[in-house]
Amino acid sequence: MAKTSAQLDAEIKEALRQPTKPANASHSAKALTTIENMGTLPSQWRLTPIDWIEEEREIPGMVTCPTCHGSKYVRIEDGRVIPPPSLNSKDSFDYGNAARKDAHRAGKKYGNCPTCAKSKSGWGLIPQGKIKGIVRAKVMIGYPKFPPSTKFDSRFFGGLHCNLCNKLIMKSHRVPVHATGDDGVTHGMFIGEDCAKKFFDIKLRREKDSIVES
Ligand SMILES: [Zn+2]
Numbered sequence: 001m002a003k004t005s006a007q008l009d010a011e012i013k014e015a016l017r018q019p020t021k022p023a024n025a026s027h028s029a030k031a032l033t034t035i036e037n038m039g040t041l042p043s044q045w046r047l048t049p050i051d052w053i054e055e056e057r058e059i060p061g062m063v064t065c066p067t068c069h070g071s072k073y074v075r076i077e078d079g080r081v082i083p084p085p086s087l088n089s090k091d092s093f094d095y096g097n098a099a100r101k102d103a104h105r106a107g108k109k110y111g112n113c114p115t116c117a118k119s120k121s122g123w124g125l126i127p128q129g130k131i132k133g134i135v136r137a138k139v140m141i142g143y144p145k146f147p148p149s150t151k152f153d154s155r156f157f158g159g160l161h162c163n164l165c166n167k168l169i170m171k172s173h174r175v176p177v178h179a180t181g182d183d184g185v186t187h188g189m190f191i192g193e194d195c196a197k198k199f200f201d202i203k204l205r206r207e208k209d210s211i212v213e214s
């Protein structure tokens with residue numbers, strides 16, 4: 001599936017040929033100053049092609065609750081949780097029955113785990129026995145294919161800020177763009193989706209769980 005460098009060069013050349021709409025009055029003075037500082041014109045900027053590759057990453061998600069190990073009910077004695085025995089062990093059945101009684105006695109028929117029961121009552125969609133944590137999951141990682149020797153010299157380069165307007169953006173919502181000025185120097189930026197839409201007047205398609213690498 002990997003593309004040859006000749007194919008990538010061809011893609012980049014093609015991207016450079018794509019016409020973009022000329023600058024319009026909606027560009028803020030801030031954005032115009034940013035691109036002027038790099039010796040470029042708004043009409044010289046292009047979307048940078050992205051190679052999308054599925055990779056396993058650690059991302060925020062739901063993990064099994066460490067208190068109840070995912071069971072709906074826990075045994076509570078003197079206000080403390082008695083850890084549930086491992087599933088399928090011989091004590092598991094008795095523990096489950098006793099825990100259910102404890103929960104009903106306390107009037108918590110939808111679960112009585114002190115760690116995860118709260119989110120159950122507030123958020124109907126959160127699965128029982130789960131809490132927010134870090135999970136390993138397959139996500140789409142985008143590798144921008146900037147032309148060789150692209151300079152990242154926007155005055156707002158670095159961090160998670162839009163390199164055009166300096167607004168904070170998410171890693172998953174940034175768009176790589178580049179421009180070659182009249183002096184032949186190519187400049188690259190990561191900008192926010194809002195700026196990309198306004199700046200280039202384009203529609204962006206993006207996977208739900210995706211990250212664009214720098
Ligand atoms: Zn729990």
Ligand SMILES: [Zn+2]
Binds near residue numbers: 162164165191194
């Ligand atoms: Zn911006």
